[in-house]
Each structure stands twice: as structure tokens, then as C-alpha cells.
Amino acid sequence: MNEKKEALRIEILKYIEKHSRVALDELAVLLGVEETDVANEMAEMEKEKIICGYHTLIDWDRAGVEMVTALIEVRVTPQRDQGFDRIAERIYNYPEVYSVYLISGSYDLLVTIEGKTLKEVSRFVSEKLSPIDEVLSTATHFILKKYKDHGTIMVPKKGLERMLVTP
Amino acid sequence: MRNPLSQKIIDIQPSGIRKFFDIVNEMDDAISLGVGEPDFDTPWRIREEGIFSLERGRTYYTSNAGLQELRNEICKYLERTIHVTYNPKTETLVTVGGSEAIDIGLRCMLDPGDEVLIPQPSYVSYLPCTVMADGVPVVVPLQDRNEFKLTVEDLEKYTTPKTKVLIMPFPNNPTGAIMTKEDLEPVAEFVKEHDLYVISDEIYSELSYKGKHVSIASLPGMRERTIVINGFSKGFAMTGWRLGYCCGPHCIIEQMTKLHQFAIMCAPTNSQYAAVEGLRNCEDEVEKMRKAYDQRRRFLMHEFKKIGLECFEPFGAFYVFPSIKEFGMTSEEFATKLLEEEKVAVVPGTAFGDCGEGFIRISYAYSLEDLKEAFGRVERFIQRLREEKNGGADATDGGESHA
Numbered sequence: 106m107n108e109k110k111e112a113l114r115i116e117i118l119k120y121i122e123k124h125s126r127v128a129l130d131e132l133a134v135l136l137g138v139e140e141t142d143v144a145n146e147m148a149e150m151e152k153e154k155i156i157c158g159y160h161t162l163i164d165w166d167r168a169g170v171e172m173v174t175a176l177i178e179v180r181v182t183p184q185r186d187q188g189f190d191r192i193a194e195r196i197y198n199y200p201e202v203y204s205v206y207l208i209s210g211s212y213d214l215l216v217t218i219e220g221k222t223l224k225e226v227s228r229f230v231s232e233k234l235s236p237i238d239e240v241l242s243t244a245t246h247f248i249l250k251k252y253k254d255h256g257t258i259m260v261p262k263k264g265l266e267r268m269l270v271t272p
Numbered sequence: 273m274r275n276p277l278s279q280k281i282i283d284i285q286p287s288g289i290r291k292f293f294d295i296v297n298e299m300d301d302a303i304s305l306g307v308g309e310p311d312f313d314t315p316w317r318i319r320e321e322g323i324f325s326l327e328r329g330r331t332y333y334t335s336n337a338g339l340q341e342l343r344n345e346i347c348k349y350l351e352r353t354i355h356v357t358y359n360p361k362t363e364t365l366v367t368v369g370g371s372e373a374i375d376i377g378l379r380c381m382l383d384p385g386d387e388v389l390i391p392q393p394s395y396v397s398y399l400p401c402t403v404m405a406d407g408v409p410v411v412v413p414l415q416d417r418n419e420f421k422l423t424v425e426d427l428e429k430y431t432t433p434k435t436k437v438l439i440m441p442f443p444n445n446p447t448g449a450i451m452t453k454e455d456l457e458p459v460a461e462f463v464k465e466h467d468l469y470v471i472s473d474e475i476y477s478e479l480s481y482k483g484k485h486v487s488i489a490s491l492p493g494m495r496e497r498t499i500v501i502n503g504f505s506k507g508f509a510m511t512g513w514r515l516g517y518c519c520g521p522h523c524i525i526e527q528m529t530k531l532h533q534f535a536i537m538c539a540p541t542n543s544q545y546a547a548v549e550g551l552r553n554c555e556d557e558v559e560k561m562r563k564a565y566d567q568r569r570r571f572l573m574h575e576f577k578k579i580g581l582e583c584f585e586p587f588g589a590f591y592v593f594p595s596i597k598e599f600g601m602t603s604e605e606f607a608t609k610l611l612e613e614e615k616v617a618v619v620p621g622t623a624f625g626d627c628g629e630g631f632i633r634i635s636y637a638y639s640l641e642d643l644k645e646a647f648g649r650v651e652r653f654i655q656r657l658r659e660e661k662n663g664g665a666d667a668t669d670g671g672e673s674h675a
Contacts, residue, residue, distance in 0.1 A: 120567075134574040135567040135640075270293040270306035270617055272396045272445075 113138060114146055118155070121147075123256070125159040162255050172219060174203070174248040175226045177234065179214040180241040189213060192239045201229055212244070223247065284403055287396045288623030292607065296617045303646050304617040305634045308445060310509040310590070312564075315550070315557040318508065322546035330541055336533040338366025338517070339544045345551040346517050350502075353477070354487035356495055358519040365529050366539045370475040370503040370516035372532070375401045377471050377499050377518060378437070380527040382407035386436040391422050392625030393593070394441040395473065410435070413627035416595065419584045420449035424458045431462075437469050440488055443476035446624045446633035447593040448569075448586025453486045460491040470498040475516070478507025478558055481566045482587040489520075496521050499528075504543075506589070507558050508550045513543040565590050568636040568643055579651050590637045593621065597630040599657050607632055613656075614649040 116136050121127060129147070133140040150156045165172040181192050189207050196216055197205040203217040216234070220226040230245055251259050289306075296302055313319070337343065343360040351357050358364055367373040374397055378388065384406040390398045391412045402409040412430050414420040422440070440459075442451045451459070463470055470488055477485040489498040503516025516539075518528065532538075572592050576583045583594035596606045603620035610616050619635075621628025636643060 131571075134570055137570050267307055267309060267311070268293070269296045269302065269304040270289060270619060271308040272287060272289045272619075272623070 110146070113142065114150060114155075117143060117146055118150070121156075121159075162257055164251075164259055166251075171221055173221065173223055173226050174251075175218050175220075175230075176246045176248065177216040177218060177230060178208075178212040178244040178246075179216055179234065180212045180243075181214060181237075182239045182241060183213075184239065192237065195237060196234065199229070199233060201226075280403065284400045289396060289619060292604075292617070292619060292623065295608070296611065299611070299615060302611060302615045302617050303642065303649075305636075305638065305643075305646050305650075306617040306619045307635050307637055309511040309637060310506060310561065311637045311639060312509040312561050314508065314510050314513070314546075315554050317553055317557070318510065318546045318550045321549035322513070322542045325542040325545035330545060332541060334366075334538045334541050334544055336538055337364065337529050338539055339541075339548070342366055342544045342548050342551075343517075345548050346519070349551050350500070350519060354474075354485070354490050354500070356487060356489045356500070356519075359522070362522045363525050364519050365517060365525050365532060366544060367503075367516045367518060367532060368536055368539050369505060369514045370473060370501045370518075371397055372536065373499070373501040373503075373516055373518040373528070374398065374471065374473060375404070376528045376531040376535070377501065377524070378402055378405040378407060379531060380524055381405075381437055381469060381471075385434060387432060387434045389427065389430055389435060389438045389468075391426070391439065391441060393420070393444075393446050393621055393628035393631070394439070394624055395445050396624065398439050398441070398473075407437070408434070411625060411627075413625070414447070414449070416584070416631075419586075420444060420447040420593070421451055421455050422459060423455075424462045427459065427462050431466055431468075435466065435468060437471060438463060440470055440472040442472075442474070443480055443485065443588025445476065445589050446591050446619065446621065446628065447631075448589050448591045450480055450482065450586075450588035451486070451488075452483070453491075456486060456488050456491060460488055460494050463488075463497060464493055468497070470494070471501065472498055473501045475501065475503050476506050476589040477502060479562055479565055479590060480588050481562075481569060485588075499524060504547050504550060507562075508547070508554065509561060510543070510547070510550070513540065513546065515539055515543040515547050565636060568638070568640055571640060571643060572634065572636055572647070575647050575651070579654060581654065590635055592634050592636065593631050594634065595631055599654075599661065603629055603632055610650065610653050614653045616646050616649045616653070618650075 120132060129144050130140050133143045181189065183189050184191055193205050193214060196202055201218050201220060203219045206215045207213065208215045218226050218229060220229065230243055234240060235243055253259060296304065343364040343366065346364055347358045347360040378401050382405045385408060387408045387410045388402045389412050390409050391414050393414065399409045410430050412426050414422060414426065442449060472488050474485065474487055487500055489495050489500050499518050499520035501516065501518045504510035504513060573585055576594055581594050583592055586592055596603065599606060603622045607618050607620040610618060619633040621631030621633060
């Protein structure tokens with residue numbers, strides 16, 4: 106891949122990471138390139154799974170929807186030949202599981218789970234996660250308040266206090 | 273009772289922006305494109321360092337010239353950005369914003385009657401500061417056809433044997449014009465030939481969108497004739513911290529430090545500590561802001577093209593300076609009408625000198641969302657003006673009814 110193409114790709118990714126709904130023609134203007142170039146690169150990057158999806162960051166709390174999120178530290182026994190991958194797969198295939206990360210440090214996997222109630226999440230841990238043979242232990246942390254998520258500060262910010270006209 | 277005021281001060285005209293500011297302030301629902309400061313908050317690292325310095329009880333004066341630690345960082349910064357080396361002990365002064373440096377720089381260099389070349393349109397303080405320093409301001413009108421760059425041709429017309437100082441206000445507020453190395457070279461030759469000094473106000477140097485900013489001080493033989501003024505307000509989004517600096521030949525900086533000592537003592541201490549962090553660790557943040565401005569700049573240029581509003585493409589600061597000559601009104605009339613009818617505030621070009629007539633300054637220190645909303649209104653306004661100007665000839669196909 107030539108340097109220019111790569112630079113354009115990075116510019117596109119940086120922008121849409123925060124503004125996924127931007128129109129192609131507008132993005133082309135902002136980056137100072139042709140719309141067809143933007144469209145081609147984005148299509149290619151979708152195909153290459155560089156762009157994995159376009160999601161919306163929602164404050165469910167504000168929407169009045171009950172939602173419980175828990176971070177679960179999981180210690181596991183890695184398996185011969187497959188390391189952590191197969192265990193991770195057994196966990197991430199559950200639709201309740203929001204994310205699974207392999208972590209360095211005192212435990213192995215960090216699993217995020219979303220459920221409607223505390224009970225629902227607890228049941229998932231005790232009935233599905235803990236019984237997996239390779240799982241040695243779990244520690245569940247419920248999220249009480251999201252201050253910042255996906256790089257976005259969730260507490261509303263007060264308006265600008267700049268003067269309206271300055272030299 | 274005697275008049276308490278000095279005639280010299282009375283004679284100085286108040287800034288044209290102030291007048292406009294008062295009108296805007298009376299409207300509560302106006303949206304503004306008139307601001308000359310970043311919309312970004314100061315990067316958190318810098319703010320946090322400012323808080324920390326207060327917690328640590330660093331609430332005392334610093335040395336007059338500024339914290340040595342900060343002056344060291346400033347010199348390293350100038351070395352890596354404009355490739356000019358200054359002695360952080362003897363050739364660097366930390367000031368209260370770039371504005372103070374402009375003021376005391378002129379005071380230190382001018383004797384009564386010395387002439388100062390002030391290219392306009394430009395920032396509002398060069399002229400009054402020259403007058404306060406007993407100098408004679410000589411306005412050099414920049415030309416739209418030259419994209420508001422300064423040329424030797426302009427200089428030749430206004431230079432006299434009394435000319436001592438040339439102000440170099442680039443990247444420029446309000447036009448957004450920049451001077452490339454090629455543009456600067458003949459100017460530098462002219463300066464040397466006529467034995468002039470330069471005050472180079474480079475406060476917008478971080479906000480250049482076509483290659484890196486080039487300082488006139490970096491050209492051969494110019495370092496010893498130039499005071500470079502810069503600061504943290506624009507690039508680092510630190511306007512309210514009031515922190516700037518200047519670097520130049522020891523003999524000038526020494527005298528400026530003396531004035532600074534008597535008038536100011538020192539720049540705010542916690543701002544200075546915060547700025548050290550800014551220079552050490554905030555390059556990425558500054559670049560991120562620069563990119564955002566660049567995107568907005570492209571957006572505005574695109575919108576201008578779409579509606580056929582004449583504007584050269586500016587590559588610096590965060591302003592565009594479109595021509596409104598086609599509408600047959602003055603800048604102030606245009607800005608006032610736009611404010612009254614669409615509640616959008618822009619600054620008339622004449623606030624930056626008479627030769628700004630026929631232009632308006634639009635700031636893009638606003639989020640893209642705000643710019644879209646504001647520019648939608650500007651577009652509607654312009655279309656209406658054009659229809660009116662065509663004598664209602666096409667009023668019938670306008671489709672708008674005023675019942």
C-alpha cells in the first residue's frame with residue numbers, strides 16, 4: 106500500500122471513529138480529497154474488517170432503561186495448543202457478553218457483561234461462566250456510574266463561556 | 273478642574289471590535305462567528321499542572337524574565353519549530369500574553385518620530401501601541417490580489433528614512449494569510465537593505481495548514497534584527513492564562529525586561545508552570561486541534577465556493593476573510609444587517625484597518641455543528657441580498673410568499 110493511501114485511511118479512521126454518521130461528501134471536503142477516494146477506501150476497509158461496524162454510544166441511564174454492566178475478572182487455565190483462544194470463544198459467544206479482553210497481570214480475561222438486573226448478571230456468572238472447566242475463579246465488579254465511555258465524557262458539560270466577539 | 277486625561281490617549285480610537293461587541297451583547301439569541309480565541313479547552317495536562325502548582329503553593333513571583341525552566345523549554349521549542357537558537361537566560365522574556373510583548377517591544381525600540389510599518393488588515397493593537405510609544409504608525413495596506421501577503425512593492429511605497437520597525441503579523445488575523453519562505457526572502461532583503469528591525473508576531477504559528485510556519489528570524493542575517501513574539505493563547509488554547517513570550521537580541525530583550533519589571537513584575541506564576549507542561553508534553557494535543565481547524569477551514573472554503581462567495585484560500589490562523597463587495601454595502605453595514613436579520617455575528621473587516629473595507633472576518637474557532645448552523649443562516653442572507661439586488665426580477669420564481 107502506498108504511503109498516501111495509508112495516510113488517507115488513517116485520516117478517515119480517525120474522523121469516523123468519533124463521527125461515524127458523517128456523509129461521504131462532507132468527509133471528503135473535511136479531508137480535502139475526492140469523494141470517490143473516501144468511498145473506495147471505506148468500502149475496502151469494511152471488507153478488510155478494519156472497520157468492524159458503526160455503533161452508537163448510548164446513555165441508557167438517561168434513556169430511562171434499566172441496565173446493569175459488570176466487569177468480571179476471570180482466571181483460567183490456558184489449554185495446550187490453543188492458549189486462551191478457545192476459552193475466550195466459549196465465553197464471547199454468549200450474547201450477554203459485551204466484550205472479552207485478554208489481560209496481563211493477576212488475572213487472564215476481562216469480561217464485560219450487560220444485563221437487565223443484578224440478578225440476571227449474577228446468574229450468568231454462576232450458571233454459565235464459573236462452571237466452565239478451565240475457569241479457576243471470577244471476581245465481579247458492577248459498574249455504578251459511567252463517567253466516560255469510549256472516549257466520550259458522559260456527564261453533560263456546561264456551555265462555552267467565551268465572549269461573543271473578540272479581536 | 274483640569275482635564276485628568278492625556279490628549280495622546282484620548283486621540284487613540286477605541287477598537288472597532290468593541291463597538292460591534294456591544295451591539296452583539298445586547299442580543300441574547302445571536303450566534304457568533306466573531307470570536308478570536310480557540311473553542312477548545314486548554315489541554316487537561318496543562319490545566320492539571322496549573323492546579324498542581326497552586327496546590328504546591330507556588331503562589332509567589334517568578335524572576336522578572338520568567339521561570340528559567342519555562343524559558344529553557346521555550347528556547348528548545350523555537351529551535352525545533354522555527355530553527356532559531358536563543359539564549360534562554362539573556363534573550364528570552366516571558367510576558368503577559370503576546371500583547372504585552374508588542375507593547376513593550378515598541379516602547380523599547382522607538383524614539384519620538386520613528387516610523388513603524390504596520391501591514392493591515394491586522395490585529396488591532398499595533399497602531400495604538402506605536403502611538404503610545406511616541407512612534408508614528410504608517411499603515412501598509414495589503415492587497416487582496418496578493419492574498420494579503422506583504423510584498424516588497426508594498427514596502428517600497430511606505431518606507432522613508434525615518435522608518436525603523438516593520439511589524440510582521442503572520443499567520444495573519446484577520447485574513448488567515450501566511451508568508452512562505454519564498455514570500456519572506458525578498459522582504460528580509462528589503463529589511464536589511466534599509467536597516468530596519470522587525471517585530472514578528474507569530475502567535476498563530478502553530479496554526480499553519482500548508483507546510484510548517486516559517487519565521488522571518490530564521491532567514492540569513494535576520495535573527496539580529498528581529499523580535500519573535502509568540503505565546504500559548506492560540507496553539508495551546510490558553511487565552512485566559514495570559515501567557516506569551518518574546519525572543520530576540522540581548523540588547524533589546526534586556527530593555528524589554530526592564531520595562532516588564534516596572535510595569536508587570538512577572539507573568540502569572542501558575543500559568544508559567546502549566547506552560548512548561550504544555551511545551552514538554554502536549555505536541556499531540558496541539559496537532560489534534562490544528563487538524564480540527566484545518567477540517568473546518570476546508571468546510572468553509574467549500575461552502576463559499578458553493579454559494580459563489582469570493583474568498584482566497586487562507587492557510588493560517590482560524591479565520592477566513594471573504595469579500596462582500598458584490599453587495600454594494602460597507603463591511604459594517606453588511607455585518608449589522610446580518611446580525612439584525614439572521615442573528616449571526618461576524619466582524620467587519622474595517623475593525624482591522626480601513627483597507628479591510630469590503631471584507632468580513634469569519635472565525636472558525638467553532639465546532640463543525642455550530643459552523644453549519646451559522647453558515648446556513650449566512651447563506652440564506654446572501655441569497656436574499658442577491659435577490660434584492662436583482663431588483664426583484666426573479667421574485668416570482670422565488671417561491672416565497674410574504675403574506
